[in-house]
Amino acid sequence: MILSVENVHKTFEGTEVLKGVSLCVDKGDVVSLIGPSGAGKTTLLRCINFLESADSGTMEFAGRKYDMHNTHTKEKAEVRKRTGFVFQNFNLFRNKSALENVMEGLVVVRKKDRKEAEDIAFATLSKVGISTSLASHYPSELSGGQQQRVAIARAIASNPEIVYFDEPTSALDPELAAEVISIMKMLADEGMTMLVVTHSMELARSVSKQVVFLDHGVVIERGNADEFFSNPKEARVRDFLSLERV
Amino acid sequence: MSERIIELVTDSFFNILIPGLTATIPLTVISFAFALVIAIAVALIQFADVKVLKEITRFYVWVIRGTPLLVQLFVVFYGLPSIGVLLDPFPAAVIVFSINEGAYCAETIRAGLEAVPSGQMEAGECIGMSYMQIMRRILLPQALRIAFPSLGNSVISMIKDTSLAANITVTEMFMATQRIVARTYEPLILYIEVGVIYLVFCTVFTRIERWGEKKLGRYRI
Numbered sequence: 001m002i003l004s005v006e007n008v009h010k011t012f013e014g015t016e017v018l019k020g021v022s023l024c025v026d027k028g029d030v031v032s033l034i035g036p037s038g039a040g041k042t043t044l045l046r047c048i049n050f051l052e053s054a055d056s057g058t059m060e061f062a063g064r065k066y067d068m069h070n071t072h073t074k075e076k077a078e079v080r081k082r083t084g085f086v087f088q089n090f091n092l093f094r095n096k097s098a099l100e101n102v103m104e105g106l107v108v109v110r111k112k113d114r115k116e117a118e119d120i121a122f123a124t125l126s127k128v129g130i131s132t133s134l135a136s137h138y139p140s141e142l143s144g145g146q147q148q149r150v151a152i153a154r155a156i157a158s159n160p161e162i163v164y165f166d167e168p169t170s171a172l173d174p175e176l177a178a179e180v181i182s183i184m185k186m187l188a189d190e191g192m193t194m195l196v197v198t199h200s201m202e203l204a205r206s207v208s209k210q211v212v213f214l215d216h217g218v219v220i221e222r223g224n225a226d227e228f229f230s231n232p233k234e235a236r237v238r239d240f241l242s243l244e245r246v
Numbered sequence: 247m248s249e250r251i252i253e254l255v256t257d258s259f260f261n262i263l264i265p266g267l268t269a270t271i272p273l274t275v276i277s278f279a280f281a282l283v284i285a286i287a288v289a290l291i292q293f294a295d296v297k298v299l300k301e302i303t304r305f306y307v308w309v310i311r312g313t314p315l316l317v318q319l320f321v322v323f324y325g326l327p328s329i330g331v332l333l334d335p336f337p338a339a340v341i342v343f344s345i346n347e348g349a350y351c352a353e354t355i356r357a358g359l360e361a362v363p364s365g366q367m368e369a370g371e372c373i374g375m376s377y378m379q380i381m382r383r384i385l386l387p388q389a390l391r392i393a394f395p396s397l398g399n400s401v402i403s404m405i406k407d408t409s410l411a412a413n414i415t416v417t418e419m420f421m422a423t424q425r426i427v428a429r430t431y432e433p434l435i436l437y438i439e440v441g442v443i444y445l446v447f448c449t450v451f452t453r454i455e456r457w458g459e460k461k462l463g464r465y466r467i
Contacts, residue, residue: 051368077374085372091365095387105373108383154373 001060002027002161002193003048008057008068010043010217017043018054019217025162025210030194032208032225034201036240039214041197042088045166048195049085050076062161081109084155084163088170090147092139098125098150099135102157110158124153128183145176152183156192163187165196169203181206201241205229213237255439258426262419262440266447269418273336273408277343278401284348289355289389290381303352310349316410318342323414339411347404354396358389391462398455402448409444419443 004024010017017040025031033041047054050071057068061079092101099121106117125135128149139147148168155163168184169177181203188194188207198204204211204225211228213221213236221234232238288303310318323338333341362385370380390397412421423440427433 049372051371076371077376080372081374083372085369087365087369089365091363091369093366093369093384095384095391104383105375108379109374154369158373 001025003059003061003195005044005048005057005059005068008044008047009055010040010047010052011055012043017217018047021057021214021217021219023212023219025193025195027161027193028191029210030188030192030196030208031210031212032204033195033197033212033214034199034204034240035214035220037199038216040217041214042166044214045164045195045197049080049083049164051085081158082161084158084160086148086151086155086163086165086168088167090139090144090151090171092147092151092154094139097136097138098130098142098146098153101139101150102154105154105158120157121153124157125150128153129179143176144172145179148172148176148180149183152180152187156187162193162195165194165198167197167199169198169200177203213240215240251435254430254432254435258423258430258436258439261426262422262436262443265417265422266419266443269336269411269416270405270408270447273339273343273411273416273418274401274405277340277408278347278404280340280344281347281351281400282397284344285351285355286386288348288352289359292352292356293359294377307349307352310346315342315346315407316413318346319410319414335411335414335416338414339408339416343404343408343411347400351393351397351400354393354400355389358391358393359385361392362388394459394462395455398452398458401455402451405447405451406444 001024004022006022008018008021021040021044023031023033023044033044035041043052046052047057047068048059050068053071054068059066059068062082066075066079092098093104096104099118102121102124103114103117106112106120107114110117112120122132122135126132130146130149130153134142134146139150142150148171152163152168165184169180172180177200181200184194184196184203184207188209194207196203196208208225211221211223211225212219213228213232213234215236221228221232221237223233228237229241232241288306291299291303319339319342322342323333323335326333366384366388367380370384375383408416408418409420411418412424415421419440423436427436430436
């Protein structure tokens with residue numbers, strides 16, 4: 001087990017978004033977090049990477065325990081150095097080229113020399129299908145699909161123990177989403193550990209090994225992906241999936 | 247008549263231009279450089295919401311923006327000697343212009359920082375960068391890029407505002423012109439002449455600003 005969170009609570013302005021959610025991810029696992037809008041999926045993911053501070057909850061990551069409410073800046077940095085995060089709207093550094101986006105963490109955080117960082121960045125970009133000629137482009141010069149692939153390269157360049165994806169295909173049209181899904185499928189096949197928040201059932205079906213269904217801040221059902229999609233146990237999940245098929 | 251005008255303009259030209267190059271431009275460039283340093287520091291304090299310091303910087307911006315530049319020049323140059331602080335005209339002007347311009351530019355840069363989407367900071371955090379690393383490498387460059395046209399505007403205002411330094415005996419372009427007028431009694435022609443030279447200076451700086459903007463334009467904000 002690489003990651004487990006227990007009993008996570010989070011309230012935004014009087015609305016309880018997470019009501020004691022627990023979750024664990026094994027090494028090499030690909031877990032999809034699905035559920036209707038407002039279920040708290042993204043909030044949970046953001047709490048796990050400390051972008052939001054949970055009201056309470058504990059986390060165990062790579063054998064160390066962390067308090068998710070009072071997390072020290074050093075602890076946050078320690079965890080983040082070993083994780084990757086892919087955003088819905090990419091959030092590539094706008095003042096840096098695709099290559100520099102991928103190099104940034106390697107040079108600034110990992111203190112690799114520029115040549116080595118550049119080699120790693122080129123290799124990682126080519127892995128996600130970004131050619132050397134595109135590497136010098138700025139984010140504003142790339143399509144959404146290309147930007148998201150660069151963002152994935154940025155997240156995986158430092159060999160993280162786990163990569164978090166926050167609705168990685170939601171801002172993309174179906175064609176561009178397919179590009180991103182195929183990259184994620186490749187990473188899943190390579191054994192990359194991933195926790196994926198998504199609204200795309202296509203993405204959830206094609207990459208995940210485990211599925212967690214969240215509604216109103218509570219886990220409704222969890223289980224093996226094949227079983228989950230072919231034979232969901234909870235009525236709420238059946239409703240949700242049947243709508244999805246229409 | 248027209249011959250006399252030509253003679254007057256050519257005779258006075260270098261006497262006006264040289265103080266422009268040795269006083270007006272250096273005063274602008276040096277003061278603006280200091281102003282930028284002050285402005286970035288103030289903007290960072292306000293953006294990061296540093297407790298007591300933030301109140302101090304707000305007070306500073308409030309006072310400076312709420313009082314005339316001319317009054318500030320007089321306080322420093324004519325006022326401070328009465329409590330034992332004696333400054334030469336040029337350094338006094340540099341201090342006042344830096345502090346004055348710093349307050350305005352601080353607001354511009356703070357607005358620039360606030361205009362950078364929060365996702366940029368989050369992306370930096372997620373790859374493990376520290377606050378200062380993100381600020382220096384990601385947020386500030388983008389904020390300055392956003393603020394660039396406004397800052398360019400400030401430089402151009404400042405070129406013209408340096409003429410106020412004549413009031414504290416800095417021999418810059420305007421004072422040089424006043425002296426020639428006192429000698430020749432030709433205010434119309436000479437003041438138009440110095441105005442034209444200011445116009446040329448501002449045009450050059452505008453061109454530099456445009457060029458810089460183009461240079462920076464490759465990444466769109």
